[in-house]
Amino acid sequence: MIHECYLDHAAGTPLSPRARRAMEEVASFHGNPSSIHRYGREARVVLESARAKIAHILSASPEEIVFTGSGSEADALAVLGVARAHARLGKHIVVSAIEHKAVLKAAQALAKEGFEVTTLSTDSEGYVTPERVAAALRDDTTLVSVMYANNEIGTVEPIADIARAIRARGGRAPLFHTDACQAPGLLPLSVAALGVDLMTINSSKTYGPKGIGALYARKDVRLLPIVEGGSQERGMRAGTESVALAAGFATALAEADAMRETEVKRLIPLRRSFIEGVRLALPDAVVNGSLENRLANNIHVSIPHVEGEALLLMLDAKGIACATGSACNATDLVPSHVLLSIGQSLELAHGSLRFSMGRDTTEETVSYTLFALAEAVRTLRGVSASVAHASP
Amino acid sequence: MSFKPSQGAGDVAENGACGAAWVYTDTVKDHFFSPRNVLRDGEAFSADGTGVVGSSACGDMMLVLIKVDSATQTIEALRWRTFGCASAIASTSMMSVMATENGGMTLARAERLKPEEIIERLGGLPDRKFHCSVLGQDALREAVKDYRTHARVS
Numbered sequence: 001m002i003h004e005c006y007l008d009h010a011a012g013t014p015l016s017p018r019a020r021r022a023m024e025e026v027a028s029f030h031g032n033p034s035s036i037h038r039y040g041r042e043a044r045v046v047l048e049s050a051r052a053k054i055a056h057i058l059s060a061s062p063e064e065i066v067f068t069g070s071g072s073e074a075d076a077l078a079v080l081g082v083a084r085a086h087a088r089l090g091k092h093i094v095v096s097a098i099e100h101k102a103v104l105k106a107a108q109a110l111a112k113e114g115f116e117v118t119t120l121s122t123d124s125e126g127y128v129t130p131e132r133v134a135a136a137l138r139d140d141t142t143l144v145s146v147m148y149a150n151n152e153i154g155t156v157e158p159i160a161d162i163a164r165a166i167r168a169r170g171g172r173a174p175l176f177h178t179d180a181c182q183a184p185g186l187l188p189l190s191v192a193a194l195g196v197d198l199m200t201i202n203s204s205k206t207y208g209p210k211g212i213g214a215l216y217a218r219k220d221v222r223l224l225p226i227v228e229g230g231s232q233e234r235g236m237r238a239g240t241e242s243v244a245l246a247a248g249f250a251t252a253l254a255e256a257d258a259m260r261e262t263e264v265k266r267l268i269p270l271r272r273s274f275i276e277g278v279r280l281a282l283p284d285a286v287v288n289g290s291l292e293n294r295l296a297n298n299i300h301v302s303i304p305h306v307e308g309e310a311l312l313l314m315l316d317a318k319g320i321a322c323a324t325g326s327a328c329n330a331t332d333l334v335p336s337h338v339l340l341s342i343g344q345s346l347e348l349a350h351g352s353l354r355f356s357m358g359r360d361t362t363e364e365t366v367s368y369t370l371f372a373l374a375e376a377v378r379t380l381r382g383v384s385a386s387v388a389h390a391s392p
Numbered sequence: 393m394s395f396k397p398s399q400g401a402g403d404v405a406e407n408g409a410c411g412a413a414w415v416y417t418d419t420v421k422d423h424f425f426s427p428r429n430v431l432r433d434g435e436a437f438s439a440d441g442t443g444v445v446g447s448s449a450c451g452d453m454m455l456v457l458i459k460v461d462s463a464t465q466t467i468e469a470l471r472w473r474t475f476g477c478a479s480a481i482a483s484t485s486m487m488s489v490m491a492t493e494n495g496g497m498t499l500a501r502a503e504r505l506k507p508e509e510i511i512e513r514l515g516g517l518p519d520r521k522f523h524c525s526v527l528g529q530d531a532l533r534e535a536v537k538d539y540r541t542h543a544r545v546s
Contacts, residue, residue, distance in 0.1 A: 305448070305475065307475060307480070310424070310476065310477050310480075310481060317425065326451060326477070327451045328451055328452075328479070328480070329477070331520065333520060335451070345449070346448075346449040346450070346451070347448040347449055350448065350451040382430070382432065382433065383427055383430045383473055383474060383481060384473060384474065384475045385446075385453040385454055385455040385472075385473040385475045386448040386453050386475040387473075
């Protein structure tokens with residue numbers, strides 16, 4: 001009997017019924033929010049109400065929220081926008097090696113523009129220490145970007161401590177950006193408590209609609225836009241805003257944040273069972289990422305002698321959806337940069353699997369998945385060339 | 393290098409024109425979930441030639457064992473093991489079928505087997521998986537080369 005087990009919430013979440021209703025309610029608001037007639041004003045009210053809702057959850061002001069088309073776009077706006085706006089003060093930026101590719105690609109683009117990029121390595125669990133960040137700072141550093149929680153291995157970074165270390169340096173402190181796309185519903189989102197100057201969030205992983213993200217930028221932060229045209233979003237991001245997406249995003253974010261403490265409490269024992277179950281069934285599997293500072297919904301393992309994409313498809317055939325960091329599954333045929341950066345061997349990286357739990361994950365989901373995983377591994381090891389052939 | 397899937401097999405439709413999407417044909421699915429000629433644990437197979445290509449560090453590793461009829465210089469039987477993705481497993485499986493069907497390929501024919509032929513029989517593979525069939529062909533070539541080396545020596 002095949003169960004339906006969706007364990008890829010870190011990639012995309014179902015639309016929550018509340019978020020769906022919020023979007024349906026505003027579907028008929030067809031005016032452009034920038035138009036000053038009645039239809040535009042009605043749309044504008046919806047948009048600003050969504051913005052205010054999101055700002056409130058972040059302990060920020062509405063004018064500090066810029067809507068974008070995705071988390072990646074918000075990352076690009078933060079990194080490119082800040083670095084370019086402050087180029088006269090300095091051309092050095094610091095990013096961690098395990099950032100999302102949206103941050104790393106933006107940093108690469110800056111390097112081509114003549115900026116210097118320092119990429120901070122992490123420890124074997126993907127942890128970025130405040131000391132390491134502080135040691136990389138220079139007088140000409142204008143931006144530091146370290147993600148709140150890593151989307152692959154689930155490690156949660158000490159953002160507040162890093163912020164403190166950056167400010168402790170004295171003089172003109174560089175701006176601090178964090179990619180918090182994996183945080184909603186699992187970690188607190190108050191920018192005041194985190195001490196960040198910029199923060200990326202998006203809707204697609206928090207039970208909201210896909211196609212919208214947001215960048216929090218503290219009010220005195222100077223940013224150069226990357227998409228120009230009309231003066232929407234106070235000149236920070238051109239393009240007609242989607243009130244439906246914004247309404248869905250705001251509702252979903254509020255819901256996720258309200259449920260956070262209960263959900264995290266519910267998920268932690270499930271995560272423990274999962275990890276213990278993997279260790280029992282597959283003693284040679286490696287659990288990746290920090291165990292203490294870890295997203296409550298994340299299980300990430302590397303299994304010797306089997307390849308991730310093949311595993312993924314076997315699990316898919318059994319009704320289980322998850323993700324892999326194997327090279328064979330990447331369009332660029334390179335294994336996960338996060339795994340390589342924490343020092344994992346190529347062999348193990350090819351056999352990596354990420355399971356990210358969600359609201360519909362139960363104990364049954366976990367036990368069925370463990371059973372199916374053990375079976376899939378057995379099957380694939382039965383054809384694998386990297387296992388020593390057992391002679392008769 | 394770009395490879396267009398063959399228009400022959402009926403299941404090619406699934407493999408779409410959008411090369412970036414991971415879709416696979418029924419044939420690939422079949423060979424992935426029910427691979428043919430796998431060397432099973434505990435199975436005795438005395439090989440006349442052995443080929444190993446790739447490495448687990450690369451994410452693709454194939455082991456091919458062949459039994460050769462020395463009189464006719466054809467491949468009598470073939471067994472294999474593969475560490476790799478679904479395309480890699482399906483490619484080796486299909487290669488093993490092609491090498492042994494209809495009485496078996498001659499060694500000369502086996503040496504000339506092209507990855508495109510394996511892909512055509514599979515009904516197509518996404519462009520970026522082309523290398524999986526190259527590896528399948530390489531492993532077979534290595535096994536034949538190994539046989540020929542031993543045959544000369546003995």
